[in-house]
Amino acid sequence: DTGVSQDPRHKITKRGQNVTFRCDPISEHNRLYWYRQTLGQGPEFLTYFQNEAQLEKSRLLSDRFSAERPKGSFSTLEIQRTEQGDSAMYLCASSRGLTLSGANVLTFGAGSRLTVL
Amino acid sequence: DQQVKQNSPSLSVQEGRISILNCDYTNSMFDYFLWYKKYPAEGPTFLISISSIKDKNEDGRFTVFLNKSAKHLSLHIVPSQPGDSAVYFCAASANDYKLSFGAGTTVTVRA
Numbered sequence: 001d002t003g004v005s006q007d008p009r010h011k012i013t014k015r016g017q018n019v020t021f022r023c024d025p026i027s028e029h030n031r032l033y034w035y036r037q038t039l040g041q042g043p044e045f046l047t048y049f050q051n052e053a054q055l056e057k058s059r060l061l062s063d064r065f066s067a068e069r070p071k072g073s074f075s076t077l078e079i080q081r082t083e084q085g086d087s088a089m090y091l092c093a094s095s096r097g098l099t100l101s102g103a104n105v106l107t108f109g110a111g112s113r114l115t116v117l
Numbered sequence: 118d119q120q121v122k123q124n125s126p127s128l129s130v131q132e133g134r135i136s137i138l139n140c141d142y143t144n145s146m147f148d149y150f151l152w153y154k155k156y157p158a159e160g161p162t163f164l165i166s167i168s169s170i171k172d173k174n175e176d177g178r179f180t181v182f183l184n185k186s187a188k189h190l191s192l193h194i195v196p197s198q199p200g201d202s203a204v205y206f207c208a209a210s211a212n213d214y215k216l217s218f219g220a221g222t223t224v225t226v227r228a
């Protein structure tokens with residue numbers, strides 16, 4: 001297994017366009033997460049899936065954002081009518097849930113960087 | 118609302134010496150704390166974790182200390198090596214799925 005894969009790695013778009021990011025998690029992980037990271041900040045939680053069910057969405061996820069995980073495997077994050085404030089690194093992570101230590105350890109992908117002009 | 122704070126944006130340390138990274142939190146419901154390390158152009162990678170029922174966890178050169186009464190944790194790296202130069206994020210969880218991250222501390226290890 002090659003870890004969590006994200007595509008594309010970098011997307012430059014004009015304001016008002018739609019963009020879609022794809023995430024392929026580690027195959028045996030049933031949990032999938034999307035985070036957003038802006039310059040000088042840590043990752044911020046956006047949404048969480050357990051298998052195909054989207055169990056929580058952050059208030060940061062406006063109605064222009066939609067995430068899906070149709071068959072409980074890969075996930076897509078779509079941003080409609082992009083704004084300059086959407087420029088950020090979008091990180092995907094996966095996990096199998098609580099480990100023996102009790103911590104839920106997330107494995108992150110390298111991220112998809114969005115630049116909105 | 119920033120529930121996890123890393124007040125030192127950067128730290129410079131000489132190779133072989135100790136690196137101490139600090140993290141404060143405000144949510145008393147946090148029950149697990151994790152440290153992640155991030156190299157440029159890569160995603161954060163898990164380093165070490167600690168449960169709120171413990172005050173210390175050690176893994177090789179890395180030790181995390183937790184002071185619940187002060188809502189403070191720290192990561193010690195001994196001895197520091199050039200490959201430790203990275204951004205370190207403190208993260209905390211109050212449930213079994215969502216992590217809240219600090220803003221990160223950039224560590225530079227000087228030869």
